[in-house]
Amino acid sequence: xxxxxxxxxxxxxxxxxxxxxxxxxxxxxxxxxxxxxxxxxxxxxxxxxxxxxxxxxxxxxxxxxxxxxxxxxxxxxxxxxxxxxxxxxxxxxxxxxxxxxxxxxxxxxxxxxxxxxxxxxxxxxxxxxxxxxxxxxxxxxxxxxxxxxxxxxxxxxxxxxxxxxxxxxxxxxxxxxxxxxxxxxxxxxxxxxxxxxxxxxxxxxxxxxxxxxxxxxxxxxxxxxxxxxxxxxxxxxxxxxxxxxxxxxxxxxxxxxxxxx
Amino acid sequence: xxxxxxxxxxxxxxxxxxxxxxxxxxxxxxxxxxxxxxxxxxxxxxxxxxxxxxxxxxxxxxxxxxxxxxxxxxxxxxxxxxxxxxxxxxxxxxxxxxxxxxxxxxxxxxxxxxxxxxxxxxxxxxxxxxxxxxxxxxxxxxxxxxxxxxxxxxxxxxxxxxxxxxxxxxxxxxxxxxxxxxxxxxxxxxxxxxxxxxxxxxxxxxxxxxxxxxxxxxxxxxxxxxxxxxxxxxxxxxxxxxxxxxxxxxxxxxxxxxxxxxxxxxxxxxxxxxxxxxxxxxx
Numbered sequence: 001x002x003x004x005x006x007x008x009x010x011x012x013x014x015x016x017x018x019x020x021x022x023x024x025x026x027x028x029x030x031x032x033x034x035x036x037x038x039x040x041x042x043x044x045x046x047x048x049x050x051x052x053x054x055x056x057x058x059x060x061x062x063x064x065x066x067x068x069x070x071x072x073x074x075x076x077x078x079x080x081x082x083x084x085x086x087x088x089x090x091x092x093x094x095x096x097x098x099x100x101x102x103x104x105x106x107x108x109x110x111x112x113x114x115x116x117x118x119x120x121x122x123x124x125x126x127x128x129x130x131x132x133x134x135x136x137x138x139x140x141x142x143x144x145x146x147x148x149x150x151x152x153x154x155x156x157x158x159x160x161x162x163x164x165x166x167x168x169x170x171x172x173x174x175x176x177x178x179x180x181x182x183x184x185x186x187x188x189x190x191x192x193x194x195x196x197x198x199x200x201x202x203x204x205x206x207x208x209x210x211x212x213x214x215x216x217x218x219x220x221x222x223x224x225x226x227x228x229x230x231x232x233x234x235x236x237x238x239x240x241x242x243x244x245x246x247x248x249x250x251x252x253x254x255x256x257x258x259x260x261x
Numbered sequence: 262x263x264x265x266x267x268x269x270x271x272x273x274x275x276x277x278x279x280x281x282x283x284x285x286x287x288x289x290x291x292x293x294x295x296x297x298x299x300x301x302x303x304x305x306x307x308x309x310x311x312x313x314x315x316x317x318x319x320x321x322x323x324x325x326x327x328x329x330x331x332x333x334x335x336x337x338x339x340x341x342x343x344x345x346x347x348x349x350x351x352x353x354x355x356x357x358x359x360x361x362x363x364x365x366x367x368x369x370x371x372x373x374x375x376x377x378x379x380x381x382x383x384x385x386x387x388x389x390x391x392x393x394x395x396x397x398x399x400x401x402x403x404x405x406x407x408x409x410x411x412x413x414x415x416x417x418x419x420x421x422x423x424x425x426x427x428x429x430x431x432x433x434x435x436x437x438x439x440x441x442x443x444x445x446x447x448x449x450x451x452x453x454x455x456x457x458x459x460x461x462x463x464x465x466x467x468x469x470x471x472x473x474x475x476x477x478x479x480x481x482x483x484x485x486x487x488x489x490x491x492x493x494x495x496x497x498x499x500x501x502x503x504x505x506x507x508x509x510x511x512x513x514x515x516x517x518x519x520x521x522x523x524x525x526x527x528x529x530x531x532x533x534x535x536x537x538x539x540x541x542x543x544x
Contacts, residue, residue: 091431095453
């Protein structure tokens with residue numbers, strides 16, 4: 001199932017945002033002239049301070065909101081199972097078991113549990129929770145809940161997974177562990193990820209492209225490339241290379257803050 | 262936790278004291294209220310006997326128990342009538358309240374148009390509506406039923422309406438992304454989110470249905486309901502038959518307790534697996 005990732009620049013485009021603007025109430029510019037091409041296999045991080053429009057961008061991509069002007073196009077059109085999403089909170093249904101929660105995307109398409117049982121098991125195995133099928137969310141730790149949420153997002157094998165600061169509320173030990181696991185997962189299922197974060201360290205560790213955004217009005221001001229090849233492991237965190245990239249990203253972020261001020 | 266050599270359980274003085282307190286609490290929870298009951302019945306009996314209070318002023322507990330046994334042939338059918346009235350009103354309140362709540366959450370226009378009138382119906386004292394119902398509704402039983410229903414249905418309506426709207430916003434978004442239909446949204450998201458609210462409303466409505474039934478029997482009287490417990494009570498008071506009056510009162514009160522207990526059990530069964538309110542706090 002592992003798909004070899006092609007080098008940046010040779011990947012076919014998956015999603016193109018061109019001249020996308022979003023204005024709330026006619027005067028609050030949440031996003032100004034955003035142009036972004038996400039390629040198949042990219043791990044793109046949107047990095048920026050609060051109010052820079054990164055969450056707005058995710059809402060536009062997921063069709064929960066519509067651009068005031070500009071457009072967002074999927075290469076080959078968007079299929080029903082093409083998008084998965086992970087929110088900052090695990091967002092599980094407390095009344096449903098772990099297996100039922102992961103079943104949800106299929107269930108809403110009218111697929112019975114038995115038809116997709118194998119996919120559900122496979123997704124839970126990938127996040128290491130195959131033994132918790134019948135557990136209720138309240139019985140799980142914060143990190144485990146987030147894993148269920150990730151399993152739900154990838155159970156349909158989507159082409160694109162959106163993640164909106166998914167690990168921001170977790171403790172650092174759990175966050176590092178989930179960062180490692182997320183990279184491993186991505187290699188296994190070969191999907192594309194857009195990851196919203198305000199952590200420089202997280203964005204460098206995870207992504208091969210970092211889009212730095214500034215606030216008021218929300219806009220893209222830099223794009224960084226993290227050329228370190230995957231798989232990346234724990235030792236990458238302490239390497240000089242990593243330190244170099246985080247410095248670059250921090251400086252870009254400073255720029256973003258400076259411009260905003 | 263896995264420790265190399267399994268040590269015997271370590272119970273220090275504090276833990277032992279905690280366990281002892283827990284045990285005492287468990288026993289006291291039942292014995293103390295029982296003791297209070299026994300003591301108050303006893304002092305009631307002693308007061309009536311020693312002060313020689315005539316039974317048409319305050320019957321002693323023995324006299325009430327006698328009435329309860331002797332008048333059972335009157336009280337039991339009365340209990341069935343009041344019970345049926347209460348239960349029917351409650352069932353109608355659940356059906357009507359839930360249906361209206363669903364309609365309100367499906368259509369903003371329906372809510373804007375009708376919610377104020379549901380409130381007016383609720384805040385108007387039922388005792389003031391009952392005589393009107395008696396005039397306009399031919400069947401007196403139906404009038405009594407309507408009366409009990411009006412009181413019971415509002416908590417179900419308002420709680421269920423709030424509950425249906427209380428679904429997690431991110432889950433709402435998730436359902437949108439996965440293209441859920443209106444029905445799927447109601448069935449898989451709004452309804453389970455509303456369940457704890459609905460059950461809270463049901464507990465209140467159960468008690469109110471009984472109150473509504475009693476008020477209806479008082480106002481509309483035996484013509485409406487046959488001779489229910491409340492009508493029996495009223496009649497007994499006219500005849501200074503205080504033994505029967507107290508017996509009827511005790512039965513009404515017992516009915517209220519049973520309704521509350523049944524609602525609590527239903528609520529526990531529905532929620533104990535997942536809802537915070539039904540979980541035991543870890544020590």
